[in-house]
Amino acid sequence: MSASDCPLTKMPDVLRAALECADDGIVIVDDARRITYFNAGAERIWKLAPADVLGGDAAILTLKCLQADPVVDFRDEISLIRRDGSRIKATIALSSTTIDGTVNHIIFARDVTAEAERRVRIGLLNAVSDQTNRAVIIADVEHNIRYVNSAFTALFGYTSEEAEGRPAAELIAGCHTNRRAIAKLVKRLMAGGRRGEVETLVYDKSGEEIWVCARLDAFRDNKGRLRHIFALVEDITESRQLRSLQQLIMSALADEVPITEIADRLCRRVEEIAPDVVCSLLHVDAAGLVHPLGGPSLPEDYSSALDGIAIGPDVGSCGTAAFYGEPVLAEDLDTDPRWQPYKAMPLATGLRACWSTPVKAKDGRVIATFAFYYRESRAPSNWHRRIVDACVDLAAFAIERKEARAEIARLAYHDILTGLPNRAQLRHLITTAIDACPTGSHVALAFLDVDHFKDVNDTLGHAAGDELLIQLAQRLREQIGPEDMLGRLGGDEFVILLPHRNAESAEQVATRITEALAAPLRLGSKLMPMSASIGISLYPDHATDIDTLMQQADAAMYMAKQAGRSTHCMFNAEMNGLTEQRLAMIAALRRAIAEGALSLFYQPQIRSCDGAVHGVEALARWHDAVLGDVSPAKFIPLAEECGLIEQIGLWSVREACRQMAAWRRAGLNIPSVSVNLSPINFRNVTLAARLQDVLTEHDLPPDALMLEITEGTFMQDGAAALETMHAIRALGIGLSVDDFGTGYSSLSRLAHLPIRELKIDRSFMRDIEKDAGALAIATAVVRVGQGLRLTVVAEGVETEGQRKMLAELGCDVVQGYVYAPALAPVAFERWLIEHCAEQARAMLGQLEVKPAVAVKRSA
Known part of the structure; x- marks a missing residue:
């Protein structure tokens, strides 16, 4: 064709x-x-x-x-x-x-x-864009949206059809959106500048606030002309804004910032991320009274007016929320009946609504309220609820931690048993009294020691001894004046500070005390006679420095004991001979150590889960041919004063390991022995090597030895002590923190110590069955131990009720009179055999019961 x-x-x-x-x-x-x-x-x-x-x-x-x-x-x-x-x-x-x-x-x-290839690429890009959890927005140069991905729809609620063609600002910006920062960034992009990001509040389709981080960039053609603006929008409500609150609180607590400053910072930060609220944090004390902690945007006179108001069923939003333990919303303060007596001040400042949420401690107590005030009648948004959910937990943590630290600080300066100032606080009080003493006046210092106190502990138990000391403190308070101060040094030793008292006036106080103690005390069903020996020294007649003054009062007290007890003595120069007697006691102690006259008694430690022996604690005892039985409360401080404590500690380790080896050869299964060491022992860099030698000598594994240390061990000379502790743990020897809860150490520091065990001090046991405070502290120590995966041992457990309560708390091991006192080795062996027999009988009884139960079920 x-x-x-x-x-x-x-x-x-x-x-x-x-x-x-x-x-x-x-x-x-x-x-x-x-x-x-x-x-x-x-x-x-x-x-x-x-x-x-x-x-x-x-x-x-x-x-x-x-x-x-x-x-x-x-x-x-x-x-x-x-x-x-x-x-x-x-x-x-x-x-x-x-x-x-x-x-x-x-x-x-x-x-x-x-x-077609371009369409495929676009399809793939769309698929990828829809897979990301970040919202994608593409707008033209007139800022009209041309594309959004599925994450945009999920975040803001607009479909692509609803979004495309509309200005981005019209769609998601609102009254608190940082339009200026966004406009500045867009202007920079249009001028050819670099990309950037901005954090701001935006709003979804329903008007709820969302904190986002928007990263903006430009799309240009081959000639560099701006064609589109690209925005990658990430929801940072959880990841950054709420976490910033947590970081703020944690860093403030780590820096030991006062609780009022923490509350102020928290409120300010909340008001930054929720600009339409006015934030307030009120503390609720044990008496049910509110006290402002934070509220920087509230008028000062309004916050002051709230201080001391009692919570109740119709006390505004905060008082009512604290009373019922539930959130309370008042959308209109002017008409809400709960606000009528309190509405004038907030209304005058333009506040129209208030939403308050109770802050609760772990035990359920309301300890604070966290409130949002609004300048319009409204309810909280979902964003506000999320903020409050985070803040109530943070506020509870901060307040409880500050309360705990305040309690620890109080314990650091007050005796746990009697609540009296302890040795550290007494020194401060005595120094203050001496500094304030005018010329021509005096300060008297009286040392008081209970006569035959050891007999009470030995015959009636430590619980009776503690009760005696409590009643004694009450009687002493009744005999001193309002300016006088009473404190407890430890054990059965008390100090009475008598400002503006001369010798005659001080002796009159001592006489009244002796007479007041003449009446016996009732300890349970028993009447216990009581007396005390009192020594008095006088500033400035006898000494002008606190240490000498205390030594002289102590010397006078020993003189009163030698005079027959139940009396008082005023210091005089002749009493300097008492120093010679103390030197004689030191010499006797040195001989006892050299000649092996000290001995160890052993108190069992029993597992709560099954009643098996966890270990034993070795306790030093001293019987002198002349002095008789000398209490550890006497010779241990004396050994510390004269530099013998390190020798006693090493001797205790050697003797305890020798006894453990002997028991194991005899077939007695005792898992480990605990030995108390002084902080001074841990200053010796050769301690770990010496311990290894002792274990090798007696062919004992490292886990057969547990060393008990006090919190002072790692607070004084911390670096050197910590190095020694790590060396000991590297050997496999256990470390136990003794008397935990009575010191003033950091819990964060405790988490990094190479320890295996915590011991709850016996002072917390006495009232654990009836005192919520003692129970709370014991519970806290158990929880700390569980959280750090440490064995928790409670010492001083004397009743079956205490034992059961500790077992219910999850305390791993108990030690005390409820099982046995500290026993000599032979006596302990008899006790152990009887205990094991009793355990076997109990197990046999369980085995005999089970078949009977089975038969009954089959029938």
């Missing part, structure tokens, strides 16, 4: 030229399926020359739409396979027309391979 046969030969030249210049491929096929026209565009698409196709069969085009019979109109995008095997994407449009009575099929073809 020639070109003259083509229908287009009858068309004007202009039309033919236009078809030849068209980008699309144009092919004409007659009714016999022969190609009659093939333009330049078709050459490019099929990669065929006109000479190769004109007049030829249309099958060469590989178009299935031409194979139908009859041929029908067709329009679609297809995958076109060319004669050389290559493949392209093409849109094909086929239509049929009749020219001069002849049917012709006109095919329009366009190569859309690049466009």
